[in-house]
Amino acid sequence: MEQQITLLARLSYIDAHLDELHDELGDLPQEVKRHEEIVKAKTLVTEATAKSLHEIEHLHGTAHVTMQEMTDKETKLTEQQFQVKNNREFDAITKELEHIKVERAALDERLRTSAVKEENLRSLLETQQRDLDEAKSVLADKEKELEEVSGVNNDDLRRYLELRKKVVVQIEDSLQTEYERIRTFHREAVVALRRNSCSGCYSAVPSQRIMEMKYNRHKVYTCENCGRILVTEDVTLDIEAEVEGTA
Numbered sequence: 001m002e003q004q005i006t007l008l009a010r011l012s013y014i015d016a017h018l019d020e021l022h023d024e025l026g027d028l029p030q031e032v033k034r035h036e037e038i039v040k041a042k043t044l045v046t047e048a049t050a051k052s053l054h055e056i057e058h059l060h061g062t063a064h065v066t067m068q069e070m071t072d073k074e075t076k077l078t079e080q081q082f083q084v085k086n087n088r089e090f091d092a093i094t095k096e097l098e099h100i101k102v103e104r105a106a107l108d109e110r111l112r113t114s115a116v117k118e119e120n121l122r123s124l125l126e127t128q129q130r131d132l133d134e135a136k137s138v139l140a141d142k143e144k145e146l147e148e149v150s151g152v153n154n155d156d157l158r159r160y161l162e163l164r165k166k167v168v169v170q171i172e173d174s175l176q177t178e179y180e181r182i183r184t185f186h187r188e189a190v191v192a193l194r195r196n197s198c199s200g201c202y203s204a205v206p207s208q209r210i211m212e213m214k215y216n217r218h219k220v221y222t223c224e225n226c227g228r229i230l231v232t233e234d235v236t237l238d239i240e241a242e243v244e245g246t247a
Contacts, residue, residue: 004171004172004175005217005220005229005231005235006231006235006239007167007170007171008171008175008179008189008190008220008229008231009190009229009231009235009236009239010167010239011164011167011168011171011179011190012179012188012189012190012191012229013190013236013239014160014163014164014167015164015183015187015188015189016187016188017156017160018157018160018161018164019187021156021157021160024149025146025149025150028142028145028146028149029146031142031146032139032142032143032146035135035138035139035142036139038135038138038139039132039135039136039139042128042131042132042135043132045128046125046128046129046132049121049124049125049128050125052121053118053121053122053125056114056117056118056121057118059110059111059114060111060114060118063107063111066107067104067107070100070103070104070107073100074097074100077093077096077097077100078097080093081093081094175220178229179229182227182228182229185226185227186200186226186227186228188200188228189228189229190228190229190230190231191223191228191229191230191231192230192231192232192233192235192236193205193210193213193230193231193232193233194233196210198223198225198226198228198230200223200226200228201223201225201226201228203223203224203225203226205223205224205230209221213230213231213232214232
């Protein structure tokens, strides 16, 4: 059991360092993800505006051809009106001519309204593109910041994770379960006894319990106030020297 208690203390020391490494990252991973979503949303909006503008430009680019085709067809039909042999053919041509007039009026209206719409879309696209560029710039800064912080911590992170794996496999399942349960309430599940007090919550530890801890190292002792696992200070000092010596 003494070895198990030492292993728990070692695990707690390793987890404390892992917590510090993760704390240094802070909200950066979430910030990067959030700004990725912002860039994605702004990109979709900008692309939709650009598509609408392209459609208007296409309309303007082909309108004169369409108008000419309508004029040519209208001229041809008008000439045919003088060559018809009966009223039915005359009415059919007249109806087609009316249809061409309606189409031309509709195209004229589209061109008229699209001119104003094009101006508005260009202004909107300029604003959206500027917003998108700013969002991309912020994302790039966040990604760079995360990369720099992660790069500094990567070696330490890998080392402590490897140490943790080696320690965990040696701890009894029941003790590890209790350790993880305490971790849900306190980041440091195992703390040292310092100046006759729990170094986790600073509550005084009864003298009788302190004596038991010093002479009975085969039993797990917990703080009566906070529930953390208690070990003597010499155990934690030995662990610090041992773990840091593996660097």
